[in-house]
Amino acid sequence: MNEKIISKKVLRLISILGIVATILAIIYGYQKGIFTSTDRLQAAVKEAGIWGPLLFIGIQIVQVVVPIIPGGITCVAGVVIFGPLEGFLYNYIGIVIGSIINFALARSYGQTFIRSMVSEKLYEKYIGWLSERERFDKLFALAIFFPVAPDDFLCMLAGLTKMTYKKFTTIILLGKPAALMAYSFSLTAVLQFVTRYVTRYL
Known part of the structure; x- marks a missing residue:
């Protein structure tokens, strides 16, 4: 029990530090003029070469496993920084890899790991899905397809079932x-609307 409490405190601390780091990075970007226009932001990323996409994918993987940054922020950032197609691709790669890692960790360390995360x-709300042994795979697939459930947690939950890596990966890939396209582009549209409103009226 003590280990569980300590793990949750550590994860909460990491999440807070991640949010603080994100805020500081945004402030720094505005001071340097990187975030004052999309062109400057994209130019800065291009200057980083292959390291730009790789760093972003790495951040996306980490936020799936350890939510140091809200997933919505990174999804929108990918589309804004790299454009609709490349942004979607890098988001997709990072989230798929992170999801497989969550599944593998739960498969290896069981409920103790999940409850510490x-x-x-949230755990009590969805743990009942495990009793739906014959329906779990279908429920899981629907939850992944429609962006209305905590996907990262459900990937861990799937690790407690007899679902094979092949089946899990297929569900995630398809x-x-x-869900990612709908989620990313809808949030991007909202962000663009807010940006235009602020620019026009403030």
């Missing part, structure tokens, strides 16, 4: 694109 409320 999520709130007890189910993620539609």
Whole structure:
């Protein structure tokens, strides 16, 4: 129990530090003029060469396993920085790899690992899915396809079942694109609307 409490405190601290780091990076970017226009932001990323996409994919992987940055922020950032197609691709690669890692960690370390990563409320809300042995795969696939459930947690939950790596990976590969596209582009549209409003009226 003590290890569980300590793990949650460490994860909470990491998440807070991640958010603080993100805010500081945004402030730094504005001071340097990187975030004052999309062109400057994209130019800065291009100057980084192959390291730009690789760094972004790495950040996306980490935020799936350890939510140091809200997933919505990184999804939108990918589209804004790299454009619709490349941004979607890098988001997709990072999230798929992170999801497989979550599945593997849960498969290796079981419920103790999962309960140290999520709130007890969230755990109790979905743990009942495990009793739906014959329906779990279908419920999981639907949850991955439609962006309405905590996908990262459900990937861990799937690790507690007898689902094979092949089946899990297939569901993730086929189910993620539609949900990710809808989620990323809808948030990007909202961000663009807010940006235009602020620019016009403030």
